[in-house]
Amino acid sequence: MKVLYCITSASWGGAQLNVLELCQDQIRRGNQVVFVVGNKGRLLDLVSKVEGVKVVLMPELRREVSPINDVKAVFKLRSLIKQEKPDIIHLHSSKAGTVGRLAAINLRCKVIFTVHGWAFTDGISSVKKKSIFKWIEKIVAPFADLYICVSEFDQNIGLRGKVLKASKENYVVIHNGAPKPKEFDRRPATLPVRLVMTARFSKQKDQTSLIRAVKSLDKSKYHLSLVGDGETLEDNQRLVEELRLTDNVSFEGFKSDVSDSLIHNDVYILSTHYEGLPISIIEAMSYKMPIIATDVGGNKELVKDNGYLISSISDLTQRIQYLIDHPDLIGRLGNASYELYKNEYTLEHCLDKTNFYYNELIKPEMSI
Numbered sequence: 001m002k003v004l005y006c007i008t009s010a011s012w013g014g015a016q017l018n019v020l021e022l023c024q025d026q027i028r029r030g031n032q033v034v035f036v037v038g039n040k041g042r043l044l045d046l047v048s049k050v051e052g053v054k055v056v057l058m059p060e061l062r063r064e065v066s067p068i069n070d071v072k073a074v075f076k077l078r079s080l081i082k083q084e085k086p087d088i089i090h091l092h093s094s095k096a097g098t099v100g101r102l103a104a105i106n107l108r109c110k111v112i113f114t115v116h117g118w119a120f121t122d123g124i125s126s127v128k129k130k131s132i133f134k135w136i137e138k139i140v141a142p143f144a145d146l147y148i149c150v151s152e153f154d155q156n157i158g159l160r161g162k163v164l165k166a167s168k169e170n171y172v173v174i175h176n177g178a179p180k181p182k183e184f185d186r187r188p189a190t191l192p193v194r195l196v197m198t199a200r201f202s203k204q205k206d207q208t209s210l211i212r213a214v215k216s217l218d219k220s221k222y223h224l225s226l227v228g229d230g231e232t233l234e235d236n237q238r239l240v241e242e243l244r245l246t247d248n249v250s251f252e253g254f255k256s257d258v259s260d261s262l263i264h265n266d267v268y269i270l271s272t273h274y275e276g277l278p279i280s281i282i283e284a285m286s287y288k289m290p291i292i293a294t295d296v297g298g299n300k301e302l303v304k305d306n307g308y309l310i311s312s313i314s315d316l317t318q319r320i321q322y323l324i325d326h327p328d329l330i331g332r333l334g335n336a337s338y339e340l341y342k343n344e345y346t347l348e349h350c351l352d353k354t355n356f357y358y359n360e361l362i363k364p365e366m367s368i
Helices: 014-028 042-048 067-084 094-103 127-143 152-160 207-214 233-242 259-263 279-286 313-325 327-344 347-362
Strands: 002-007 032-037 053-057 088-092 110-115 146-149 171-173 193-198 222-227 249-253 267-270 291-294 307-310
Touching: 002 014, 002 067, 002 094, 014 032, 014 042, 014 088, 014 279, 014 347, 032 042, 032 067, 042 053, 067 094, 088 094, 088 347, 094 110, 094 127, 110 347, 146 152, 146 347, 152 171, 193 207, 193 259, 193 279, 193 313, 207 222, 207 233, 207 313, 233 249, 259 279, 267 279, 267 313, 279 291, 279 327, 291 313, 307 313, 313 327
Parallel strands: 002 032, 002 088, 032 053, 088 110, 110 146, 146 171, 193 222, 193 267, 222 249, 267 291, 291 307
Antiparallel strands: none
8 A cells, every 4th residue: 555645834733743653654564655745844854764755845835825836736746646656645734635635636546634623613713714714625525535533523613614524424533642651650749730831832822821821820839831932932931021920931942752841740731722633632641641721622522531621811720720729639630631541542543543444445345
């Protein structure tokens, strides 16, 4: 079997991690892999190190709408598909999903699009953009053999928006997964309670609300670590200085491996505006951490009896304060996180299910 993976951007995130893991897994299974990406970045660097993967950089494949480049990308990708003759084309990200489905029309390959959060999902503020993206998705929907939704939430959004159709039954939920955690010793939490968030700094992830949420807490009873970089980093650093929280909030920068940050902190927080199914939460669950996260996207599938869903800054403050007041609860919630991870969200489970559907799509149809 030969699989061609295509994603728009090599900038690091949950979708990029998923693509890397899929490339590695298919090579381990003895299959051929072609990887197509629109720009240089961490994902390209890491996939290039996977022995056996053919890497193709396609600059015409850009996130921004550009009619000329978009048309070029469709024809260039179509030419590559004809040349490589993959059995499966697996598309990730909205732009690659659109370009890839158009490029593969009437070619002898099966097309899968993984939805890491729709471009018209709840939480995106621009009504105009949401309408345009939904319209585009409806146009290219007939050209996908299978949709993989990373959360029940995304599946429901697709059905609600009439992009997915129950009558076609060509969609499935395969939750994101995290690899087995490193060996660690989760000791009982004590004061100060150590809070952590691992995410790129952006308006979507909204570290600003988390910083504002902790400003009224007793400074002797908590410490917050923010791991990541991005366009809103400097704004958040200035905010911490303005609120005189420099002793309580630390900026750890980007880390390719966040396991140490999860091992050495007590509570994981994600103050995001919209999501598909955040791998960052799943990673924290694997390290037996309680989760506090905004009630958006697939977060409610990850936060059950292992933490709290919140909807406002004041709600976030109250939940953090409650755990500070009841540190013994942190361990119990953390154990519940690990049980949920172990039963549903391991990387092995995710990869095995994906490979199962690859084989289902390409197996010969039974003759009558």
